[in-house]
Amino acid sequence: MLNNVGPLKEETRERVLQAAAAVGYVPNALAQQFARRKSGNIGVILPFMPKVRLFSTYYFSEILSGIGETAKRCGYDLLLIFREQDGARDYANLFRTQKIDACVVLGSQDVPEERAALAELKAGDYPFCLVNQRYDEAAYATVDADHVSGSMEAVRHLLEQGCRSIAFINGPLQYSNSTDRLEGYKKALGKADIRYDQELVYVGNYSRKSGYELAERLALHIKSGSVDAIFAANDRMAIGLMQGLRESGLEAGKQYAMVGYDDSDGSSIISPQLTTVAVPFYEMGKLAAARLLDHTHTSEDEDTADSLLPVQLVIRETSIYE
Amino acid sequence: MLNNVGPLKEETRERVLQAAAAVGYVPNALAQQFARRKSGNIGVILPFMPKVRLFSTYYFSEILSGIGETAKRCGYDLLLIFREQDGARDYANLFRTQKIDACVVLGSQDVPEERAALAELKAGDYPFCLVNQRYDEAAYATVDADHVSGSMEAVRHLLEQGCRSIAFINGPLQYSNSTDRLEGYKKALGKADIRYDQELVYVGNYSRKSGYELAERLALHIKSGSVDAIFAANDRMAIGLMQGLRESGLEAGKQYAMVGYDDSDGSSIISPQLTTVAVPFYEMGKLAAARLLDHTHTSEDEDTADSLLPVQLVIRETSIYE
DNA sequence: CTGAAAGCGCTAACAA
DNA sequence: TTGTTAGCGCTTTCAG
Numbered sequence: 001m002l003n004n005v006g007p008l009k010e011e012t013r014e015r016v017l018q019a020a021a022a023v024g025y026v027p028n029a030l031a032q033q034f035a036r037r038k039s040g041n042i043g044v045i046l047p048f049m050p051k052v053r054l055f056s057t058y059y060f061s062e063i064l065s066g067i068g069e070t071a072k073r074c075g076y077d078l079l080l081i082f083r084e085q086d087g088a089r090d091y092a093n094l095f096r097t098q099k100i101d102a103c104v105v106l107g108s109q110d111v112p113e114e115r116a117a118l119a120e121l122k123a124g125d126y127p128f129c130l131v132n133q134r135y136d137e138a139a140y141a142t143v144d145a146d147h148v149s150g151s152m153e154a155v156r157h158l159l160e161q162g163c164r165s166i167a168f169i170n171g172p173l174q175y176s177n178s179t180d181r182l183e184g185y186k187k188a189l190g191k192a193d194i195r196y197d198q199e200l201v202y203v204g205n206y207s208r209k210s211g212y213e214l215a216e217r218l219a220l221h222i223k224s225g226s227v228d229a230i231f232a233a234n235d236r237m238a239i240g241l242m243q244g245l246r247e248s249g250l251e252a253g254k255q256y257a258m259v260g261y262d263d264s265d266g267s268s269i270i271s272p273q274l275t276t277v278a279v280p281f282y283e284m285g286k287l288a289a290a291r292l293l294d295h296t297h298t299s300e301d302e303d304t305a306d307s308l309l310p311v312q313l314v315i316r317e318t319s320i321y322e
Numbered sequence: 323m324l325n326n327v328g329p330l331k332e333e334t335r336e337r338v339l340q341a342a343a344a345v346g347y348v349p350n351a352l353a354q355q356f357a358r359r360k361s362g363n364i365g366v367i368l369p370f371m372p373k374v375r376l377f378s379t380y381y382f383s384e385i386l387s388g389i390g391e392t393a394k395r396c397g398y399d400l401l402l403i404f405r406e407q408d409g410a411r412d413y414a415n416l417f418r419t420q421k422i423d424a425c426v427v428l429g430s431q432d433v434p435e436e437r438a439a440l441a442e443l444k445a446g447d448y449p450f451c452l453v454n455q456r457y458d459e460a461a462y463a464t465v466d467a468d469h470v471s472g473s474m475e476a477v478r479h480l481l482e483q484g485c486r487s488i489a490f491i492n493g494p495l496q497y498s499n500s501t502d503r504l505e506g507y508k509k510a511l512g513k514a515d516i517r518y519d520q521e522l523v524y525v526g527n528y529s530r531k532s533g534y535e536l537a538e539r540l541a542l543h544i545k546s547g548s549v550d551a552i553f554a555a556n557d558r559m560a561i562g563l564m565q566g567l568r569e570s571g572l573e574a575g576k577q578y579a580m581v582g583y584d585d586s587d588g589s590s591i592i593s594p595q596l597t598t599v600a601v602p603f604y605e606m607g608k609l610a611a612a613r614l615l616d617h618t619h620t621s622e623d624e625d626t627a628d629s630l631l632p633v634q635l636v637i638r639e640t641s642i643y644e
Numbered sequence: 645c646t647g648a649a650a651g652c653g654c655t656a657a658c659a660a
Numbered sequence: 661t662t663g664t665t666a667g668c669g670c671t672t673t674c675a676g
Contacts, residue, residue, distance in 0.1 A: 077401055079363070082394060096348045099399065208591075269530075
C-alpha cells in the first residue's frame with residue numbers, strides 16, 4: 001500500500017505519507033525482503049587473502065567502491081563474502097538461502113573447484129558476474145580489462161626504447177589475467193620479429209616479495225647482457241624486483257628498463273617512478289554491478305558477453321634511459 | 323525444529339538431518355531473519371572518499387578484513403554502507419528498518435551532524451562501535467590506537483637523533499586522531515624542555531598532495547635552519563612532502579629527518595625508507611566487531627569503554643643521519 | 645519431550 | 661480504483 005502500486009488519488013497518497021511520518025513509521029526491511037522473496041543484497045565474493053595479499057589493496061578498494069556506487073544507485077546493499085582458505089566455494093548456497101539476489105566474484109581462479117562452483121551458479125540461473133577472470137569455453141558474464149593490449153603496449157614501448165632482451169615476470173597462470181599478459185608479451189615480440197624465449201619468462205605470485213626474490217637471478221642476466229629490460233605483470237612485483245636489483249647496484253632507467261602493471265599508488269611514490277599500465281578498476285566494479293542490477297538497458301545477448309575495458313600505458317621514469 | 327532447541331533423541335536428529343540433506347533442503351535466510359527479527363548483518367559505515375582518499379586504502383582494507391574475521395566467526399554477514407557526500411547520516415534508520423543488528427562506524431568526524439547521528443544511535447540503544455575516533459564527553463564504545471604515545475615516541479626518537487626544531491604536519495582536527503597526535507607531539511616536546519612553537523605546526527588533509535604542497539614552505543625553513551626534522555601525521559603526507567622536498571634538493575636522512583605514521587606499504591617501498599609508527603588496523607577491526615558480537619565475555623562496563631591498542635615505532639632510514 | 649499452531653510485517657492477488 | 665485477505669517459511673510458544 002505504501003508502495004506506489006497503481007495510481008491512486010494524490011490526496012490519499014499524501015495523507016497516508018503524512019500519517020506515516022507522524023507516527024514515525026519505517027517499513028521493516030526484513031518483512032519486505034521476506035514477502036518479496038528478495039534480499040536486496042548484492043554479494044561480493046572476496047578472495048582469501050592471507051599475509052601475502054594477492055591483490056594490491058588498491059585494486060580491492062577501487063573495485064569495491066565501483067560496485068558500491070552502482071549498488072547504491074540501484075537501491076541494493078552490498079554484502080561482503082570473505083572466502084575461506086580451504087575454500088568451501090558454495091556460492092550457489094548464498095542464493096538458495098536467499099542471502100543475495102546477485103553477486104560479483106572477485107579474484108576467481110581457473111581451478112576445478114572454482115569451475116564447479118561457477119557452473120552450479122550458471123545451472124541454477126543465478127545472476128553473477130566475474131571481474132578480471134575469464135573462462136574460455138564457458139560463457140559467463142565477465143568484466144575484464146584488455147590485458148593483452150596492455151601488455152603489448154608495455155612491451156612495444158620497451159622495444160621502442162631499444163631494448164631487445166625483455167624478461168617477463170608473470171603471475172600464476174590460473175588467472176586469465178596472467179595468460180592474457182603472456183599473450184600480449186608474445187604478440188609484441190612477434191610483431192618485432194623477436195623470437196619468444198621461454199628462458200626469459202619468470203613467474204611470481206603478484207607479491208612484492210616474489211619480485212624481490214627474483215632479483216638475484218635477474219641481476220646476473222642484466223650484468224651479462226642477456227637481459228636489458230623487464231616487464232612485470234604487476235607493480236608490486238616490479239617494485240620488489242627493483243629493490244632487489246638495487247642491492248646489486250642495478251638501477252631502473254640506467255642498467256635496465258622496467259615496466260610494471262596496475263598504476264597503483266606505489267608506482268608514483270618510488271623513485272625512479274615506475275612506468276606502468278593503468279587499469280580502470282573503479283569502472284570495472286561499476287560495470288560489473290550494472291550488468292547485474294541495471295535491467296533498464298540489458299539486451300539479452302549482452303548478459304554473457306565480456307566487457308573488455310581499455311587500459312593505458314603510463315610512461316614514467318623506469319623505462320627511459322637517461 | 324532443525325535448530326538444536328531442547329535435547330532430543332540423537333537418532334531422530336540424525337534422521338531429520340539426513341532427510342533434509344536428501345531433499346536438498348536449505349533454510350531460507352530471509353524467513354529466518356524475519357521470524358527472528360534479526361538480520362544477522364553487521365553494518366560497516368564507510369566514510370565518503372572522493373578522489374582524495376581520506377584513508378589510505380591500506381587502513382581501509384585492513385580494518386575491513388579484521389571486522390570480517392570476527393563477523394564470520396560469530397555467524398554474521400557484513401553489510402557495507404557507503405556514506406554519501408552531503409552526508410545524510412541516518413544511521414539509526416538502518417536499525418529501525420532492521421537492515422543491521424549492529425554497526426561499526428569508520429572515519430567518523432567530530433562535527434555536529436555526526437554527533438547527532440551517534441547520539442540518536444545511543445538513545446535508541448542500538449549497538450555500535452567507533453573505530454579511530456573518540457568523543458571526549460560522550461561514552462561511546464570505541465576502538466582506537468594509542469596515538470598520543472605513538473606520537474610521543476616518534477618525536478622522542480627525533481629528539482634523540484639530535485633534532486631540536488621539529489615541524490609537525492597534522493591532519494584535520496575534527497579527527498580525534500589528529501588531536502591525539504598533537505597532544506603527543508606537545509608532550510614529547512615538554513618532556514625535553516623544548517618550547518611548543520605554533521609556527522612549526524602545519525595542517526594537511528592526510529593526502530599525499532597536501533603533503534607535497536607544504537614542501538615549498540618547509541624547504542625554506544630547513545635551508546634556513548629553523549627546521550631540522552618533520553613529524554607527519556600519516557605516511558602519505560610524509561611521502562608527498564619528501565617528494566616535494568627532494569625537488570628542492572633536500573633529502574630525508576641528510577638535510578632533515580622525517581617520521582611518518584601508519585606503516586603503510588608505501589613506507590618501505592620508498593627510498594630512503596620511511597621511519598614510521600605501525601598501527602594494528604587489522605586488530606582494531608577484529609576488536610571492534612568482537613565488542614559488538616561477542617557476547618560471551620562482555621562485562622557490562624566494558625561496553626562503553628575505550629579500547630586503546632598499542633602502536634609501535636618502526637625505525638628505518640629517514641630519521642637516521644648518515 | 646514432542647507436536648501443533650499462532651504469528652512475525654509485509655506483498656500481491658483478488659474481490660468489491 | 662480501493663479495500664481485503666491469504667500467504668511468505670521460519671521461530672516460538674504452548675498444549676499434549
